[in-house]
Amino acid sequence: MKHSFQALSPARFLSRAAAVYGDRVAVVDGRDRFTYADLYRRARQLAGALIGLDLRPGDRVAVLSANRHEVLEAHYGVPFADGVLVTVNSRLGAAEIAHILRHSGAGILICSPSLGQLAEKAAAESRRDITVVHIGDEYERLLEQATLYEAVVSDELAAVAVNYTSGTTGAPKGVIYSHRGAYLQALAMAFHAGLTADSTYLWTLPMFHCNGWCFTWAVTAAAGTHVCLETVGKDAVWSEIEAHDVTHLCAAPTVLSMIAPGDEDPDHGHGRSIWVGVGGAPPAPAVLARARARGLRVTHLYGMTETYGPVVINEWQSRWDELPEEQRDRLAARQGVGNIVSEPVRVVNEAGIDIPADAVTLGEIALRGNNITPGYLNDSAATESAVPDGWLRTGDLAVRHPDGYIEIRDRAKDVIISGGENLTSVEIEQALLAHPAVAEAAVVARPDEQWGERPVAFIEPVGQTPVTADELRTHLLERIARFKVPDAFEFGRLPRTATGKVQKFALKQRLHAPHGGRPA
Incomplete structure (x- = not known):
C-alpha cells in the first residue's frame, strides 16, 4: 500500500470549502459579497499574479491593510503561490514598517487605498526593491490578467507566515508560523468556538494580529461567513451584528468594554447569543456581567x-452553570487549560519545576506543542533564550487551581514589590474595574524611598461619568488589603498598542518624565 501522507496547510481549507460549499x-465586505x-x-x-511579479518559493509577501476581503484572499493566495505571508500592523509608522519589510525580506507589498502613501514611504525607507501593489483598480487588473495557480505544499514544516511582535520591550521579532502549526491551530479555534457552516464571524480582531488568531483559516475550515469590518466602534459592531446575524467574534478586552459599556442599560443584544473570544488582559468579572446582559457569551x-x-482556553464546564453569577464570573475570568492541539500547560518556578496546584503559589507559564513557533526569523539567540529546555517561557506569572485551570496574576516585569510584598497589578486592576465608572484600568509601579515601589493607578473612565480618587480608594478598601491600594490615581485615555493592549511601559515613562503627571 502506498504511503498516503499529505502535507498539512491551512490554505487547503479553501479548496475544500469551494468544492463542498461553493x-x-x-465573505461580506460592505456591499461586496463573495x-x-x-x-x-x-x-x-x-497566486498567479504574484508569480507573474517574479515571486519565488519561500519569498515574502507583505500586506498592509485593515480588515478587508483582499487580506483574506492573501491568506490563501500567498501560500497558493508557495510564498510566505507577512501581515503588517496597519497602525505602525513608516520607519517601523520599513524595519519589518527589511527584516522579513519582503519583495512585494500589497496595501489598501487609505495606506498607499504610508506603504510607498515605508518601501522607500526599507532600502529594498519592493513592488507596491495598491488595492483597487491596480489589484483587480492584476487578478484579471493572471493565470489561475495553486501550489501543492510539500513541506508542512515550512513557513506559511511571519508575524511580528508588538515590540513593547525592544525591536519587534519575526515569529515564524509553519503550515502544520497554522493548520492545527485553525482547527483548534474552529473546534473551541463551535464554528459551523451556519456561523457568521465578525472581524473585529485585526487580521494582521497573529493572522487573526488563525480565524482567517478557521472560519473557512468550517465554511462559515467572514464579515469584514475596517473600523471598530460600538455602533459599527452592533450594526454588523444585527445586519448579518453574527454568531461569533473575537476582541481585545478594550473592544469588549466598548460594546458592553457600564454607563447605560443594554440597548443591543436582546435575544441573541454570540460567542466572543477575548484575549489580552484577564476580563474583570464586572465586564463579563455587562457582556452577558447583552447576549455575549465570553470565553x-x-x-x-x-x-x-x-494556546490556552477557559473551557467552560456545564456543571458551573448552576453556580451563582458572581462565582461563574470569577471562573470565566481565568485563563484555563491548553487548547485541543497543545501540550498541557505548565506553570513552573525559576528552576523549571512545576508549582503546586494550590491557587496561591506563583510561577511562570511554560508552553510546548504544535502551535508554538519553530523560532524567530534570523534570530537563533532569541529562540534559544525563549525556549531554554524545550518549553517556551511566556513571561506571564500565574497560579494553578486545584482543578488544573491556570489564572494569570501578572507579567513578570509588572509585579510590584512593595516593602518586601509582591503586589500583582491584575488583582488591583480587576478590583478597580468592578466600579461602574471605570472602563479600563492599568496599575504600574512607581519608585518609593521607603517601600521600594508603590502602585499607581491609571484610569480610563466610562464616557463622561465622573469619578474621584477618593471614591476609588473607598471602593478598593472594600475589596483588597489597604497596602495594595494605589498611592495615586491619574485619569484619562490609556496608551495602547495597535492590538488594544495597554502600554504599561509608556505609563511608567510618564511617571518618570521631568514634567510627568502628578496623579491625584
Missing part, C-alpha cells in the same frame, strides 16, 4: 504571537 457566501467559489478563484488568481483565551494566538 455557492455559499464566504461565495466560496469566488474566493477560491480570486485566491488562485492572486477567555490566552496566547501570544509565538503561539499562533490562543
Whole structure:
C-alpha cells in the first residue's frame, strides 16, 4: 500500500470549502459579497499574479491593510503561490514598517487605498526593491490578467507566515508560523468556538494580529461567513451584528468594554447569543456581567504571537452553570487549560519545576506543542533564550487551581514589590474595574524611598461619568488589603498598542518624565 501522507496547510481549507460549499457566501465586505467559489478563484488568481511579479518559493509577501476581503484572499493566495505571508500592523509608522519589510525580506507589498502613501514611504525607507501593489483598480487588473495557480505544499514544516511582535520591550521579532502549526491551530479555534457552516464571524480582531488568531483559516475550515469590518466602534459592531446575524467574534478586552459599556442599560443584544473570544488582559468579572446582559457569551483565551494566538482556553464546564453569577464570573475570568492541539500547560518556578496546584503559589507559564513557533526569523539567540529546555517561557506569572485551570496574576516585569510584598497589578486592576465608572484600568509601579515601589493607578473612565480618587480608594478598601491600594490615581485615555493592549511601559515613562503627571 502506498504511503498516503499529505502535507498539512491551512490554505487547503479553501479548496475544500469551494468544492463542498461553493455557492455559499464566504465573505461580506460592505456591499461586496463573495461565495466560496469566488474566493477560491480570486485566491488562485492572486497566486498567479504574484508569480507573474517574479515571486519565488519561500519569498515574502507583505500586506498592509485593515480588515478587508483582499487580506483574506492573501491568506490563501500567498501560500497558493508557495510564498510566505507577512501581515503588517496597519497602525505602525513608516520607519517601523520599513524595519519589518527589511527584516522579513519582503519583495512585494500589497496595501489598501487609505495606506498607499504610508506603504510607498515605508518601501522607500526599507532600502529594498519592493513592488507596491495598491488595492483597487491596480489589484483587480492584476487578478484579471493572471493565470489561475495553486501550489501543492510539500513541506508542512515550512513557513506559511511571519508575524511580528508588538515590540513593547525592544525591536519587534519575526515569529515564524509553519503550515502544520497554522493548520492545527485553525482547527483548534474552529473546534473551541463551535464554528459551523451556519456561523457568521465578525472581524473585529485585526487580521494582521497573529493572522487573526488563525480565524482567517478557521472560519473557512468550517465554511462559515467572514464579515469584514475596517473600523471598530460600538455602533459599527452592533450594526454588523444585527445586519448579518453574527454568531461569533473575537476582541481585545478594550473592544469588549466598548460594546458592553457600564454607563447605560443594554440597548443591543436582546435575544441573541454570540460567542466572543477575548484575549489580552484577564476580563474583570464586572465586564463579563455587562457582556452577558447583552447576549455575549465570553470565553477567555490566552496566547501570544509565538503561539499562533490562543494556546490556552477557559473551557467552560456545564456543571458551573448552576453556580451563582458572581462565582461563574470569577471562573470565566481565568485563563484555563491548553487548547485541543497543545501540550498541557505548565506553570513552573525559576528552576523549571512545576508549582503546586494550590491557587496561591506563583510561577511562570511554560508552553510546548504544535502551535508554538519553530523560532524567530534570523534570530537563533532569541529562540534559544525563549525556549531554554524545550518549553517556551511566556513571561506571564500565574497560579494553578486545584482543578488544573491556570489564572494569570501578572507579567513578570509588572509585579510590584512593595516593602518586601509582591503586589500583582491584575488583582488591583480587576478590583478597580468592578466600579461602574471605570472602563479600563492599568496599575504600574512607581519608585518609593521607603517601600521600594508603590502602585499607581491609571484610569480610563466610562464616557463622561465622573469619578474621584477618593471614591476609588473607598471602593478598593472594600475589596483588597489597604497596602495594595494605589498611592495615586491619574485619569484619562490609556496608551495602547495597535492590538488594544495597554502600554504599561509608556505609563511608567510618564511617571518618570521631568514634567510627568502628578496623579491625584
